[in-house]
Amino acid sequence: MNNPIEKFNDLWRQALLDSPLQQKSAVCVSTINAEGFPESRFVDLKQVDEQGFVFCTYYDSNKGQEISCNPKVSLTVWWDHIGQQVRVVGLAEQISEQAAIQFWQTRSRSAQLTTLSCEQSQPLSSESALVEQFDKTQQTFEGKEVTKPEKWGGYRIRPVSIEFLAFAESRLHLRTRFTKKNDVWTKMLLQP
Numbered sequence: 001m002n003n004p005i006e007k008f009n010d011l012w013r014q015a016l017l018d019s020p021l022q023q024k025s026a027v028c029v030s031t032i033n034a035e036g037f038p039e040s041r042f043v044d045l046k047q048v049d050e051q052g053f054v055f056c057t058y059y060d061s062n063k064g065q066e067i068s069c070n071p072k073v074s075l076t077v078w079w080d081h082i083g084q085q086v087r088v089v090g091l092a093e094q095i096s097e098q099a100a101i102q103f104w105q106t107r108s109r110s111a112q113l114t115t116l117s118c119e120q121s122q123p124l125s126s127e128s129a130l131v132e133q134f135d136k137t138q139q140t141f142e143g144k145e146v147t148k149p150e151k152w153g154g155y156r157i158r159p160v161s162i163e164f165l166a167f168a169e170s171r172l173h174l175r176t177r178f179t180k181k182n183d184v185w186t187k188m189l190l191q192p
């Protein structure tokens with residue numbers, strides 16, 4: 001297959017089918033912090049198409065601040081049950097407000113309330129403070145619609161390279177790297 005986006009979506013579909021995981025679409029996103037160190041964390045992958053790879057988060061989180069200083073990011077996933085690793089490198093940008101609202105509306109009420117009750121990446125005084133914050137938010141919104149806060153939205157990673165590694169017991173893994181230049185994908189194989 002010569003289109004890495006189609007290939008990714010094919011693998012993602014396969015991975016979702018037989019996944020032993022609870023968090024089936026977790027992927028690792030890495031950013032670069034102010035000191036130049038990479039920072040990695042898992043997020044839930046929402047959508048992948050020709051425009052890029054989308055995940056949702058708080059814009060004012062550590063990752064959000066890091067992306068605003070340096071949009072160069074990577075996304076990595078390992079699907080053990082189908083023996084596939086994917087590594088994406090690209091540039092992150094905020095999705096539109098309208099798209100963010102659509103993703104917000106797919107979330108459960110409880111997830112929406114949790115989002116509103118937290119200031120992601122900020123220090124927390126105690127575990128009980130977290131529960132108190134949540135309870136307070138729940139009371140405030142009782143009987144009301146929970147609208148998306150401005151600080152929450154999504155990022156689209158526009159890929160410049162995507163590498164697939166098909167794991168082989170022999171360790172002769174098959175690595176296929178796609179690189180994008182002037183909107184055209186070039187494919188090459190790499191030694192394992």
Ligand SMILES: Cc1cc2nc3c(=O)[nH]c(=O)nc-3n(C[C@H](O)[C@H](O)[C@H](O)COP(=O)(O)O)c2cc1C
Pocket residue numbers: 023026039041042043044045055056057058061062063064120121
């Ligand atoms: C399986 C899994 C899925 C997660 N999904 C998300 C997500 O979609 N968005 C998000 O902001 N954080 C998600 N998190 C929490 C992040 O890993 C991270 O702790 C949080 O975003 C704060 O990261 P930051 O301080 O680097 O910004 C997830 C964690 C796990 C373990």
